[in-house]
Amino acid sequence: MSDFFGTWILPSSSPKGKIDVESVIAEQDGEVTVTMNSSIMVGTVSDVVIDGDTLTGVLKMTKPLTITSQLTYELTSPTTLNATVKSRLMPAQRMVGTKQT
Numbered sequence: 001m002s003d004f005f006g007t008w009i010l011p012s013s014s015p016k017g018k019i020d021v022e023s024v025i026a027e028q029d030g031e032v033t034v035t036m037n038s039s040i041m042v043g044t045v046s047d048v049v050i051d052g053d054t055l056t057g058v059l060k061m062t063k064p065l066t067i068t069s070q071l072t073y074e075l076t077s078p079t080t081l082n083a084t085v086k087s088r089l090m091p092a093q094r095m096v097g098t099k100q101t
Contacts, residue, residue, distance in 0.1 A: 003078045004032075004055050008097040010083055016040055023073075023083075023097065025055070034071075040064055045071055059085060073097070 002025075010021040021038045034045035034057060041064060045057040055073040060066075069087035076082055079099040086092040 002027075002032075002050055003075055004050060004073065004081075007100040008081065009100055010036075010095040010097040012038070012093065012095050014040060021095070036061075 004025045005027060006025060008023040008025070010023055012019050012021050019038045019040060021036055021041065023034060023036045025032065025034050027033070032048040032050060032055075034048055034055075036043040036045065036059065041061055043059050043061040045059050048055065048057040053075040057071045059069045059071040061069070067087055067089070069085045072084045074082045081097045081099075083095040083097055084092050
């Protein structure tokens with residue numbers, strides 16, 4: 001079982017101020033699933049690959065706008081990760097996540 005699996009809280013800045021993004025990483029029927037939600041955004045991650053301490057995938061946000069970004073999570077400890085979200089239209093968003101469960 002990967003240290004990635006569980007619920008992570010990723011504090012982030014947005015035009016509406018600071019928000020906490022909840023990212024849930026799980027394994028279902030042999031595939032890794034990742035969802036990301038907050039009070040102002042909803043997204044799912046496809047093409048998820050875990051390679052050691054790195055998880056990568058394609059983030060498809062559906063709220064507040066539809067945009068596709070590259071997502072990278074890097075474990076720095078079993079309860080902390082660095083997250084980077086990069087789309088073609090905006091600068092990379094970097095966050096530090098803390099595992100909740």
